[in-house]
Structure formats: C-alpha cells, structure tokens
Amino acid sequence: MTSIFHSSLLKDLSLILNDADDYDVIIQVGENQNTKEFRAHSVILRARSSYFKGALSTNWITKKNNMIMFNKPNITPIVFEMILKYIYIGEINLAKQSGENILELLVAADELLLEELFDHVQDYLIEKQDNWIDKNFILVLHTVFKFPSCKKLQDYCLDSICEYPLQFFFSKNFLSINEEILLGLIKRDDLKIEEVTIWDYLIKWGIEQTPGLESNRAKWNEENYQALKKILNQFIPLIRFVEISRADFFDKVRPYKAIIPKHIFEEIEEFYFKDTLPKTIILSPRTGLPDKKESFKSNIIKPKLANIITNWIYNKDAKFNHTIKNPLYKFKLIYCGNRDGISNNSFKNKCNGRVPSLVLIKAQKSNKIFGGYSSIGFNSLGDQCSIVNDVRYYYSSDNFIFSFEN
Secondary structure: OOOOOHHHHHHHHHHHHHOOOOOOEEEEEEEOOEEEEEEEOHHHHHHHOHHHHHHOOOOOOEEEOOEEEEEEOOOOHHHHHHHHHHHHHOOOOOOOOOHHHHHHHHHHHHHOOOHHHHHHHHHHHHHHOHHHHHHOHHHHHHHHOOOHHHHHHHHHHHHHHHHOHHHHHOOOOHHHOOHHHHHHHHOOOOOOOOHHHHHHHHHHHHHHHOOOOOOOHHHOOHHHHHHHHHHHOOOHHHOOHHHOOHHHHHHHHHHHHHHOOHHHHHHHHHHHHHOEOOOOOOOOOOOOOOOOOOOOOOOOOOHHHHHHHHHHHOOOOOOOOOEOOOOOOOOOOOOOHHHHOOOHHHHHHHHOOOOOEEEEEEOOOOOEEEEEEEOOOOOOOOOOEEEEOOEEEEOOOOOEEEEEEO
16 A cells, blocks of 8 residues: 655645755846746756756756856746746645736746646636636737637637627727737637628728728728738638628728729629629628528538538539528428437427428537438338338438538
C-alpha cells in the first residue's frame, strides 16, 4: 500500500517559495512604477514550465553575482505572484481577483506554456466572470483573438454576439473591431440579425478601415471605391444577398456595385429579376430569424442539408438551385422521439398511412445523421412488392438512405 503525504510536501514547497535562502533566479516583472523582484529556484521553474526550461537553459541565461537575472516586463507583479504560487504548490485562488487580472493571468499562462493553468483560467472566466466579460466585451474579444489557444473563450464571445447581435453592431466600439473577429462573425450561420443590417454595418466598418475615405459617397472617385473593395474583398462572398429585399438591394446594395465582384453582382441581379438563386456561392439563410421561404425546420439538420435531401427527392443534382417559383417540399413533423417516445409501437402509430415519409436519426454524442426517404411511406401501398415467408415487402426505385456529418 502506498502512503501519500501531499499536505506536508505542499507546506514545505510553500516555505521554499516564501522563505528560502538557496534561490538562484531573480525575476524582475512589470514596468514603470509597477515592478517587483521575485526570487525562485531554476530547478522548480524548469520542471514545471517548458517555457522556463528553454528560457533558463545555459544558452540563454544572463548571470550577475552567480544569480540568473530574468526580466518579464509584460507580466504584472500581481499576476506573476499567482503564477509562482501555482508553479510551486499547484494552488490558485481567483475568487478575490479582478476580471482584468484574471484575463492577464490567462495571457501569461499561455505565454509561459502552463497549459493546465490556462485551461482552468479560461473555464473560470466563462463560468464565474461572465458579467465582467459582458461589461468589458471589446477588451476580452480583442485579447482572446490574439491567441489561437483561446478557442473556447473566442467561441463564447462569438456565441454571445450571435445571440444578441444588435447591441454589438450598434455599439460605439464596432467600427474599431478587429478584421479577424468580424470575419468570424459574418461566417456564422447563427448570427441572428437581418442581412441588410449586416451589409449596412459592414460598409460603415469598411469605410472606417479605409485610410482617407470619408462617409459622403457623393465625393468618392473610382480610386476610393477600389480602396474600399480591397478592404471588404473577403467579406463580400459571405453576405447572403438573397435574404435582402428588392427595395433594400436597390437602395443599399446597388450603389456599391463597384466593390462587389462582377460575377457575384450579376448573379444577384439574376436572382432579383428572374428568381434564380446564385450558382457559384450557395449560402443557407442565417438561423434564428423568421424566413418566409423556409419550409423545412429541424433541430437535427441544417437548412443546407435539407436542401440536398430535397434535391434527391426531386431527382436533381445535390447543388441544384431552387427558385422562389419552384419551392422546396413542405415537410410536416409527425413523429419525434423526444416528444412521442422512442419505440416501435409509437413509430407505427404515428407514421402508418403517411406518404411519402422522411426519417432523420441523430447519433448520440456525435454529429452523424442517418436517415432514409420512402416515397410510399410505411404502410402497404404501391404495386411493387415481394413476398417472403408470407410477409409482403413493398419497394420503390425512388427510395433511398443516407448519412451525413452535420
């Protein structure tokens, strides 16, 4: 049987941190009037942090009076004190820390390659500091998007914007938002805001980012339009132009024809004049907004996959573009496992006598979708059948099964 004495070990390590005379590293942190020296042991720093393992190697260190001298001006004393305590005894208390200090700790943990601490701080910010994040949204947003490892916080921020986008787009800080952040937002299918509003604010943002470009379009020349086009080049293909009304297209989009790639603008015009959806850029409507044209609503699959299934039912190519005058099938939910219970009897009671029928099944804890379509439903209809062991099986060449990664 193994005996464990962690408590005494941590106590002794704490004494080494706070009251040792055999330290061999002096670390100067902070800048200007907010600086402090910390004393530490290189063997512990190197063992606990791969950053320090490299930084304190013999090839990089600077010594003075046999002491390793190390400077970290970009980390504040209060943050580095928390880091040292974590390194020595594996403890950290964030309850009494300000949101700003915790955010700075996250950045420092990322730089010092303290993965365990980084994950903990990121989760703590999301779970315990959500109110502070809301009040300091732009600061958090610009900070976390500098670090690819902050994916969880990035997604949290983008999810918040997608759920309540107007207060973000209407804020005074919108025009200063980072290009990468705005691009990530406009790519999202779940951004709950009218497409024409996205277009309006994208134009305002683009004008702000274009040096020397004033807001009065009447004073623009061809060079001004080309400069704005260059700024918005990667954004334009992400706009769902077919979700913008004819009136708004005429008043708000058409005046900026010069910044829209020719093939995109021609397809938009064809859509408005002939009701033909674009062929080269196919984007599904943003979710969460009422859509008069949408006839398929599902919690299992996205509209884009629904369109593919509908094309199969029509015996069309998966990328076939429907028009307003050539609408999708209308689907009606007749059986739902969550609502009606998952059992053979429940399925038969709900689905018998219904034709044609589409079945969708989502695998638990997975993005996999399985399904099938029966043009003759799930009862004894149709002329084509086989009899096996006195059981009659009906079939149709229009039926099919499928699977997707949603």
